[in-house]
Amino acid sequence: MNGPGPIPPPRRGPAMRVVVVLWRVVLALVPLVTIGILGWVPLAWLAVTRRRTQDWVMVFLTAFLCTGSLFLGGYTDDYDNWQTNVGVAALLMLAVFCTVYFLFNDLRRRGERRPTAPRHQPYPPYPQHPPYPQHPTGYGTGPTPPPPTPPPPAPIAPPAPIASGGRIDQVRAELDELSAYLREHHREQESR
Numbered sequence: 588m589n590g591p592g593p594i595p596p597p598r599r600g601p602a603m604r605v606v607v608v609l610w611r612v613v614l615a616l617v618p619l620v621t622i623g624i625l626g627w628v629p630l631a632w633l634a635v636t637r638r639r640t641q642d643w644v645m646v647f648l649t650a651f652l653c654t655g656s657l658f659l660g661g662y663t664d665d666y667d668n669w670q671t672n673v674g675v676a677a678l679l680m681l682a683v684f685c686t687v688y689f690l691f692n693d694l695r696r697r698g699e700r701r702p703t704a705p706r707h708q709p710y711p712p713y714p715q716h717p718p719y720p721q722h723p724t725g726y727g728t729g730p731t732p733p734p735p736t737p738p739p740p741a742p743i744a745p746p747a748p749i750a751s752g753g754r755i756d757q758v759r760a761e762l763d764e765l766s767a768y769l770r771e772h773h774r775e776q777e778s779r
Contacts, residue, residue: 619682621682623682633696634646656675
């Protein structure tokens with residue numbers, strides 16, 4: 588369960604950034620260069636990468652409007668009638684609209700994916716050993732209570748001066764008590 592933690596996504600190098608920017612520029616220029624006829628192309632790329640229904644609806648609506656404007660603009664051979672003027676104006680507006688729509692949504696989408704966390708490691712490293720005691724079998728329903736702590740040792744009395752003989756008498760008395768206790772304990776053991 589203890590591991591190195593989440594792995595950050597790989598960082599793009601400068602060459603990859605240049606490719607992404609060039610791809611974005613090419614897709615943004617397609618509607619302008621084709622005078623709106625292929626205005627649906629950058630929107631299709633946006634729909635493929637974002638995978639949202641709203642984007643697919645925009646692709647089909649734009650493709651329908653581009654095709655209708657192309658037919659309306661090329662309906663007659665006369666270049667000074669209302670159908671040609673409306674068709675060409677619609678194609679030019681679609682070219683500008685598709686370019687702006689693509690750039691706005693693509694830049695916003697890329698801005699949302701950027702991490703806002705600082706570049707340093709966001710979490711402290713995992714501890715090497717778990718902070719709870721392990722079960723002898725490795726399996727259990729919960730943490731076991733910690734073992735009881737032993738009582739603190741009794742303070743040691745400072746030694747009495749040897750010259751007075753009080754310390755030696757005290758040790759002799761304690762040894763006599765201990766021998767009496769051991770004799771009594773030994774007799775109990777034999778009687779069993």
